[in-house]
Every structure is written in structure tokens, then in C-alpha cells.
Amino acid sequence: MSIEVGNVVEGVVTGITNFGAFVELPEGKTGLIHISEVADVYVKDVHDFLSEHDKVKVKVLSIDDRGKIALSIKQLQEKKPEAQAPAGNSSFRPQRQSRGPRDFRRGGRYSNSTxxxxxxxxKFLKDSDERLTDLRRKTDSKRGGRGSRRSD
Structure with a gap:
């Protein structure tokens, strides 16, 4: 089987670095699984997931002009149904457990339902103006000091 983009091939891990793992592929070629393509979860250390001489199935992501082969294990793993993005939604974020409406306002200042x-x-505008005034007062006092007065 030739090594082409999109193919799934089997190889042997020959080396592990802090940025990924090198895999010897058929036909004597070597490819790299970048640390971001090792698993679906955050990978701090590749050694936690792979070790040398492991046989792994990888997907060929790309082959550049110089013959460097980018590989992925992550793209072969089954995606969990709740982790899949809805069709047509490119900016997907996992949903949180619903705990009712979130109220960012301190002390429920604006929650008077009547x-x-x-x-x-x-009330919000008045409060906002007060906060901005306080913020300006604090930052202006820190800016003062040197350079505010010039003597010639």
C-alpha cells in the first residue's frame, strides 16, 4: 500500500520527543505524529500515550515538498456523540451542564422583576458610569508622577 494523504497505515514508533512521536511506515519512510494529533484529550507528555516499538495505526494528514509526512492517531479515534459538532457549526464549543440561568451581576442588582x-x-447605566469613574480615578493616579510636569 502506498503512502498517500488520507490513507490509514500501520507503523512502529521509533522515537518520542517533547513535540510528538516518529513512526516508521511501510516502504522505509518515517512520519511524525505531532503532540496535538496523539489523542482527543490534552497531551502533556507523549510518553503517557505511546512508547517506542509500539505498533500504531495512523492516518496520513499531509506530505510536504521535502517529503515530510504528518500523521494522526486522533483522527482515527471514534468521536463520542456528545463531542461532535453539529453540522454547519464550525465554531463548536462543548455545552456545559445546565444549572439554570447564569447571573453575572453582583448581589442581584438588576434582578428586580417588577x-x-x-x-x-x-440603574445599569448609572452603575456603569460610577465604575468607570472609579477605574479612571485609580488609573490616572498611577499614571501621574514623572513627566506630568515639565520645567524648562
């Missing part, structure tokens, strides 16, 4: 939208908005 107040009208305009009242809530007005």
Missing part, C-alpha cells in the same frame, strides 16, 4: 426595562437600564 421594575420596567427602562428603570433597569437607567
Amino acid at each position: 421594575a420596567s426595562f427602562e428603570d433597569k437600564l437607567s
Whole structure:
């Protein structure tokens, strides 16, 4: 079987580095499994997943002009149904367990359900202005010091 992009081949791990693992493929060629292509989970150390002389099945991701072969184990692993992205959604993030509506506001400042939208908005704007004023006051006092006054 020839080594072409998209093919699944079997090889033997010949070396492990901090950035991935080298695999000897059929026809005497060598490819690299980058650390990001070793597993679906975060890989801090490749040694936790692979060791030298392991037989591995890999997918050929690319072959560049210089003959370097990029390989992946991760793309051959079965994806868990809850981890798959919905069709057409390229910016997929795993969903969190629903714990009800999230309220980022401190102390429930705006949660008065009887107040009208305009009242809530007005209170929010006032609060926001106060925070910005405090922030400016703190940052301006730190900027002062040298260079604010010039003597010729």
C-alpha cells in the first residue's frame, strides 16, 4: 500500500520527543505524529500515550515538498456523540451542564422583576458610569508622577 494523504497505515514508533512521536511506515519512510494529533484529550507528555516499538495505526494528514509526512492517531479515534459538532457549526464549543440561568451581576442588582426595562437600564447605566469613574480615578493616579510636569 502506498503512502498517500488520507490513507490509514500501520507503523512502529521509533522515537518520542517533547513535540510528538516518529513512526516508521511501510516502504522505509518515517512520519511524525505531532503532540496535538496523539489523542482527543490534552497531551502533556507523549510518553503517557505511546512508547517506542509500539505498533500504531495512523492516518496520513499531509506530505510536504521535502517529503515530510504528518500523521494522526486522533483522527482515527471514534468521536463520542456528545463531542461532535453539529453540522454547519464550525465554531463548536462543548455545552456545559445546565444549572439554570447564569447571573453575572453582583448581589442581584438588576434582578428586580417588577421594575420596567427602562428603570433597569437607567440603574445599569448609572452603575456603569460610577465604575468607570472609579477605574479612571485609580488609573490616572498611577499614571501621574514623572513627566506630568515639565520645567524648562
